[in-house]
Every structure is written in structure tokens, then in C-alpha cells.
Amino acid sequence: MDKLLLQQQVLERLAEDLLQADQAARAAHETATHEENIAENKYDTLGLEAAYLATGQARRAEAIRQAIAHWQQFRPRPYNASEGIQLGALVCLVDAGNKPQQLFLGPDGGSMKLVCGSELVQVISSKAPLGRAMLGKCEGDEVSIPVQQFEVLWVH
Structure with missing residues (x-):
């Protein structure tokens, strides 16, 4: 089984996840800042909730970006029995x-x-x-x- 092919599949999947996370963050940001969602009283929290969601989605997108960077730098090595199972096995x-x-x-x-x-x-x-x-x-x-x-x- 080709480890480089598996690595490429991981990168493709992470790229798809990043696209979805970015879209979700944009949509939540638009909801949070839309004029119809301005709080009219202390119980009107839709805008605040959307802002929390946008922040969470932005953090998720950043975590995926970091994972992509790690996977791009990652070089799976052949198994060495004297070292046992290591990263890339x-x-x-x-x-x-x-x-x-x-x-x-x-x-x-x-x-x-x-x-x-x-x-x-x-x-x-x-x-x-x-x-x-x-x-x-x-x-x-x-x-x-x-x-x-x-x-x-x-x-x-």
C-alpha cells in the first residue's frame, strides 16, 4: 500500500474540510453582522450566538490549516523494526x-x-x-x- 497516496488523500480530504469550515465561518459571520440580528433587548441573542459560532468555525478552519501544513511537511519513512512503530507507519x-x-x-x-x-x-x-x-x-x-x-x- 502506497503511503504517499494515503498522504495525498488525507491532504485532499483536509482541503475539502477547510473549504466547508471557511464557508460555515463566513455564513455565521454574515448572520452575526446582519442588520436584522441587532439585539433589541437583553433576551435577543441571535447575533451573539452567531458571533460565537463564527469564532468557533474560524478556529476550526485555522486548526485544519495547521493540519494541512503538518501533512504537507510530513514524509512517511519505511518501517524500521529496531525503532518499532513510528509516525508514518x-x-x-x-x-x-x-x-x-x-x-x-x-x-x-x-x-x-x-x-x-x-x-x-x-x-x-x-x-x-x-x-x-x-x-x-x-x-x-x-x-x-x-x-x-x-x-x-x-x-x-
């Missing part, structure tokens, strides 16, 4: 029921599912609980988080 875990799950460990802004060929790949951050738990592990090692336990089936 493509990992297959199996749970207690022998259900496999493929994960691509990337910088922040992950948490999305991608399709590569016929395979489904979950992108997670190394800051996520499962991502942190996988760091340094090798094939055959167990990875545990409070709710679940996995075995590392293979790493690329």
Missing part, C-alpha cells in the same frame, strides 16, 4: 475477535477513513490514545488501551 492490528484493522499513523488532523484499492485504512494521530500506545511496538506485540487490546499483525 502503516499498521494492521487484530482485536480479540481476530478482526483486522489497518491504521496509518500520521501527524495531527487525522481521524478519517480512506479507501486504498479495496482496503479501508483508518488515519489516526500519534497523539490519539491508540496512536500513542502503538509507538515503539513491533509485529507480534500487544497494544492496549483502556477499552480494548490488539495485536500488531504487520507493519510497513
Whole structure:
């Protein structure tokens, strides 16, 4: 499986998310500043609520911009068994029921599912609980988080 292709898919998805966040921030800003939404009394809070929403959407857009920058600078490296799982690893875990799950460990802004060929790949951050738990592990090692336990089936 091509890690650079997965990285490109992540960047495309983040670009789509950024477009949506920017549009939502603009729409909320327009609502907040529209003349019909000027408060007439202390209970008239539509403009204030829209302003809070616009601020939140702007923060979300900025977080996505930062994630895009991190993913653009990111260079997935080949797996090195002496270092164990590191940022950029493509990992297959199996749970207690022998259900496999493929994960691509990337910088922040992950948490999305991608399709590569016929395979489904979950992108997670190394800051996520499962991502942190996988760091340094090798094939055959167990990875545990409070709710679940996995075995590392293979790493690329």
C-alpha cells in the first residue's frame, strides 16, 4: 500500500474540510453582522450566538490549516523494526475477535477513513490514545488501551 497516496488523500480530504469550515465561518459571520440580528433587548441573542459560532468555525478552519501544513511537511519513512512503530507507519492490528484493522499513523488532523484499492485504512494521530500506545511496538506485540487490546499483525 502506497503511503504517499494515503498522504495525498488525507491532504485532499483536509482541503475539502477547510473549504466547508471557511464557508460555515463566513455564513455565521454574515448572520452575526446582519442588520436584522441587532439585539433589541437583553433576551435577543441571535447575533451573539452567531458571533460565537463564527469564532468557533474560524478556529476550526485555522486548526485544519495547521493540519494541512503538518501533512504537507510530513514524509512517511519505511518501517524500521529496531525503532518499532513510528509516525508514518502503516499498521494492521487484530482485536480479540481476530478482526483486522489497518491504521496509518500520521501527524495531527487525522481521524478519517480512506479507501486504498479495496482496503479501508483508518488515519489516526500519534497523539490519539491508540496512536500513542502503538509507538515503539513491533509485529507480534500487544497494544492496549483502556477499552480494548490488539495485536500488531504487520507493519510497513
